[in-house]
Amino acid sequence: MSAPESGFGHGTTQSVRRVGHQTVTHAPAPDGWDTGLVPDARGRTTRPDPDCPVETALTAIAGRWTTLVLRELMAGPASFGALRQRLPDLSAKVLTERLRTLEGNGLLIHERLPGFPAVSRYTLTGAGLALRPLLTELYRTGSALQSLTGDTSGG
The missing domain is CATH 1.10.10.10 (Winged helix-like DNA-binding domain superfamily/Winged helix DNA-binding domain)
Incomplete structure (x- = not known):
């Protein structure tokens, strides 16, 4: 199950989080890990x-x-x-x-x-x-x- 808007997704999904009025997107690293969640x-x-x-x-x-x-x-x-x-x-x-x-x-x-x-x-x-x-x-x-x-x- 992917929940990219909430930031609760795992694996290779792209995570999106809101910082004030800006949207910060963390794309998966080449190895598939979301670098925003797992740096x-x-x-x-x-x-x-x-x-x-x-x-x-x-x-x-x-x-x-x-x-x-x-x-x-x-x-x-x-x-x-x-x-x-x-x-x-x-x-x-x-x-x-x-x-x-x-x-x-x-x-x-x-x-x-x-x-x-x-x-x-x-x-x-x-x-x-x-x-x-x-x-x-x-x-x-x-x-x-x-x-x-x-x-x-x-x-």
Whole structure:
């Protein structure tokens, strides 16, 4: 199935995307890959590959609540308690899991501050902050899809 106007086509179809009032067209490369979607060899796979930049980005934001935790930390460092207050429906267990995963992926730093009671501070690293444009674009794309499909339920 080809969907060139939406930019969701694969393979050898030509993709078209709108930038403001201009139309930007990406013709397939001689090897058949759409260079707008797949500018280099790392993404030219026929299955999910951890070396693919798209897979790397998706892994960074994977997991329910992860994007919301990242959003809260984009504003600056926060303690565990502050994150719990900002995301009251997120359980302490899941927040701990998400924070550990983000730390393990090099996207945040966990500092234990001296004193009693113990306080932890979470700060995004440069790699974590680099996710801001992705989150912004995901929001923009989700809003566009909701408008196009008439689905505002989020699911």
